[in-house]
Amino acid sequence: MSDTRRALAVLTVEEGRDPAAVADALRDLAAAVPELRASHAGVHPSTVVAPPGMGAGAVTWDLVLDADAPHTPGDVLAHGAAHRLAGAVTVASEVGLDPLARNHVALDGPRIKRTLLLTVRPGARADAVARFEADLAAMPTHIGTIRSWSLSRTTGRSRWTHAWEQEFASLDGLTGEYMLHPFHWTTVDAWFDPEMPDHVVDPVLAHLFAQYGGPVL
Amino acid sequence: MAASAEVPVRIVDRVTLPRGGADAWVARMHREYRPSAEARGYVLEGVWQTRAADPGVFDGVDVVVEWRLPGVREFFRARAGSHAPATVAWWAATDELALARSRSVLGPQG
Numbered sequence: 001m002s003d004t005r006r007a008l009a010v011l012t013v014e015e016g017r018d019p020a021a022v023a024d025a026l027r028d029l030a031a032a033v034p035e036l037r038a039s040h041a042g043v044h045p046s047t048v049v050a051p052p053g054m055g056a057g058a059v060t061w062d063l064v065l066d067a068d069a070p071h072t073p074g075d076v077l078a079h080g081a082a083h084r085l086a087g088a089v090t091v092a093s094e095v096g097l098d099p100l101a102r103n104h105v106a107l108d109g110p111r112i113k114r115t116l117l118l119t120v121r122p123g124a125r126a127d128a129v130a131r132f133e134a135d136l137a138a139m140p141t142h143i144g145t146i147r148s149w150s151l152s153r154t155t156g157r158s159r160w161t162h163a164w165e166q167e168f169a170s171l172d173g174l175t176g177e178y179m180l181h182p183f184h185w186t187t188v189d190a191w192f193d194p195e196m197p198d199h200v201v202d203p204v205l206a207h208l209f210a211q212y213g214g215p216v217l
Numbered sequence: 218m219a220a221s222a223e224v225p226v227r228i229v230d231r232v233t234l235p236r237g238g239a240d241a242w243v244a245r246m247h248r249e250y251r252p253s254a255e256a257r258g259y260v261l262e263g264v265w266q267t268r269a270a271d272p273g274v275f276d277g278v279d280v281v282v283e284w285r286l287p288g289v290r291e292f293f294r295a296r297a298g299s300h301a302p303a304t305v306a307w308w309a310a311t312d313e314l315a316l317a318r319s320r321s322v323l324g325p326q327g
Binding site for chain 1: 222224305308312321
């Protein structure tokens with residue numbers, strides 16, 4: 001059993017505060033909060049698609065915590081070491097991550113990390129949800145631009161049931177091959193399409209991405 | 218089939234309707250669904266159907282409606298409108314009538 005666990009939050013940056021400075025301060029917390037093993041933060045560009053407060057200029061914050069630490073991301077923000085962030089951010093969404101499948105692929109240098117937060121509709125059949133999860137986890141075998149990735153069910157109080165995360169060497173890997181690959185639009189997208197009788201995913205999504213200097217997953 | 222924005226996309230709806238219900242459903246489809254689908258970029262390729270078997274053998278009629286889109290980016294642009302209330306209502310009404318329904322999104326073979 002791993003001695004760490006992952007959590008993820010999307011933070012709204014208050015008006016007048018610099019999102020890049022907020023991301024720097026979040027990254028610095030890893031050196032100041034004992035139970036926080038790693039802290040990665042990226043500022044969303046204008047092309048993300050997300051509910052209000054989670055879009056452009058908001059921050060995706062990835063945390064690796066001691067497995068037995070009780071902290072949610074919000075708890076970490078309340079730590080004394082986070083005083084620089086007081087009044088600068090609001091937690092728009094936070095989830096714990098219970099991985100179903102993942103893979104690490106070595107990649108040097110900066111990368112795009114994409115996070116799709118989604119909600120499986122209440123009442124969706126368990127066998128359909130299992131096939132949906134299997135199709136998502138199969139995407140990296142078809143789409144070569146996906147490097148490290150992780151598919152998780154979420155824990156904690158949140159509207160989201162799943163987090164589907166990938167790293168790409170560049171944004172083209174996401175907007176190009178990922179979106180255009182036929183496995184995506186003939187097979188995986190069907191689970192999201194409300195015109196499909198068997199779709200399982202609620203239409204409200206958070207399609208988030210940001211640039212990071214090194215590995216997150 | 219490699220990843221490319223240029224490949225044509227086919228969307229095939231197969232709806233199994235009760236005997237005697239196919240003509241009315243197709244007429245409603247042209248009236249209530251086709252205009253909004255075309256506004257999203259769909260082009261209707263054709264509508265086909267089986268003929269009803271003898272009563273008591275199988276009381277369903279399969280109707281197949283085929284649409285095309287010129288490429289993958291056009292497919293995703295059309296998908297952005299798939300949550301429209303009128304579209305959701307159309308399929309909900311269809312599912313109340315239909316004995317079975319499927320939709321396939323297809324690209325060129327190979």
